[in-house]
Amino acid sequence: MDPIIEVRDLTRVFISRRAKITAVDGVTFDVNKGEIFGMIGPNGAGKSTTFAILSTLIKPTSGSVKVAGFDVEKDDESIRKIIGVVPQQYSLYSDLTARENLELMGNLYEVPGNVMEERIEYYLKLVHLESHADRFTGRFSGGMKQRLSVISAVIHDPEIIFWDEPTTGLDPQTRQAIWKLARKFNSEGKTLIFTTHYMDEADKLCDRVAIMNTGKLVALDTPENLKNKSNSATLEEVFIHLTGEEIRD
């Protein structure tokens, strides 16, 4: 397989006045080109920190991360050009219209004007927001915001999409729509990496799943193999088996 993301011995330490916390502790894995890769783990497992490092938002303390051959520490701007990030928070400008939000992102990614216009029309239709294109997003429902947030992240046609908890708080219909969208992007050759707390989501959607616990990578395989290895019927059972039943803060 052809790895598009290579993570080697990644460590991230946060030092505050009160404590020193190792959020990610010597993690090594690859994400293959064109796969849907899920990162799951209990609260404080280190998945959000890993996610933030891969998407160039924060720097690692040690270890190396390469995204499409670019080093996250040295070539972060090159990486940002080829990735799209869908944050957990919708992160839309509520006093701009849906179209203006998309244009803003397109312009920041330097998408040519005519291409951008076509893409905006295409994506708005794809997520059934074409009739709301010129409405302020502050008046949108959660599902509408999430759909718009997703297409804002792909307006520049990225190779890799980072997706943070894509369906948290959404109704079943919107969840289905988001999954469909993820599969569609994947069928176009894009690599998808997402974090989730929903085991069924990881099971149904992901080619491979990485399970993290207390900053370490405790398992990485296809959902089927993970279930078979621990004789579990569901991914949730595998998850509890590997990370324990203790509630995390």
Place this chain on the structure above:
Amino acid sequence: MAIRSELRKSWIIMIKEFKQIIRKKALIIPLFMFPIIMIIFFGYGMGGTIKNVDILIANDDTGTASSSLVQEIGNFIPKYGEVKMFSVTYTKDISQSEAERKIDAGLYKAVLLIPHDYSELIANNESVTLTLLTDSSDTTSSGIIINFMKQLFATIPGPPILLNIPDLYGKLEYLDFLTPAVIALTVFFGTVQSTGYAIAGERQDGTIVRILMTPISRGAVILGKTIHQLILQLLRAVILIIGATIILGVKMNGSWLLVALVLIIFTFGAVGLGIAISAISEDMTSFQQLSLFFTLPSMFATGVFYPLSSVPDWMRWIAYTMPLTYANDAMRIIMVKGQGLTFIAYDLTILLIFAIFYFALGVYLFRREA
């Protein structure tokens, strides 16, 4: 029972509100400090008197009558004050135009010209006229000095002592003194608040993170926000000045370009301060209170509403640490006195130092927090 239950729930809500406010440290200080700060600054600033104001007395008379007059002026201590009203410099043989230039340069708030025949005229029981030049761009100090001199001369026994008081900068009112500083104050408050709100708000909404995940540098984000503020604040200033001249008859005696130059440099610093405050604020509420903590003292301490000559020395020193003091001064020099670049060079230099410091601090904190 229903009322009791409702009251109990209200009590629970009240306790929750107190817990929240006590845990927001940024809120506590301004909440209790502001009234104290306001009382102190307004109390001293609006005291209706002036202290240690630099005046020049050009006494061309060699007789005894003028020397006792000069002594009385130099030693005068206001009724409820502890320090002399004037810090007097003595000279002789200067022309009125030379005296005007000294006031223009900001060296003295007033120059009193005593004619060579003062003692002789008094001795002959003839009326005598003295010329009093005041820096009328500071309408408050000027008014107090004129009133003081008139009252003093009225109490001196003998023939009438008259005062010739030329208008150096035209007929000026308190509004002419107030307006340039209010414009600077508006720009300062507006810039700090709107820059900070934009950043603190974007951080709360998560939009700033999204923007920073695109191929844009943090410097470009700050530059975009700064240019937006510069245009917005200059536009506000132009509208305010035009409005004040048309509606209130306020004088605009100087160059628009110089006003723009002062406000551009000043706005740069205020943008930096707004970014710095928003970077260290936990949320929007903390930003509101912290920004007031940094901006509100400027409003009272920097001589927007009253001249710095009317405040105690310790308060004047506080004012000298605040950029708004220099912006007020420069705006008054341009708008009221109609003077040029040389006269605002000192204020501009200080404003530039503040601007570089605050902007660098803002960029540093934004980069660190972002």
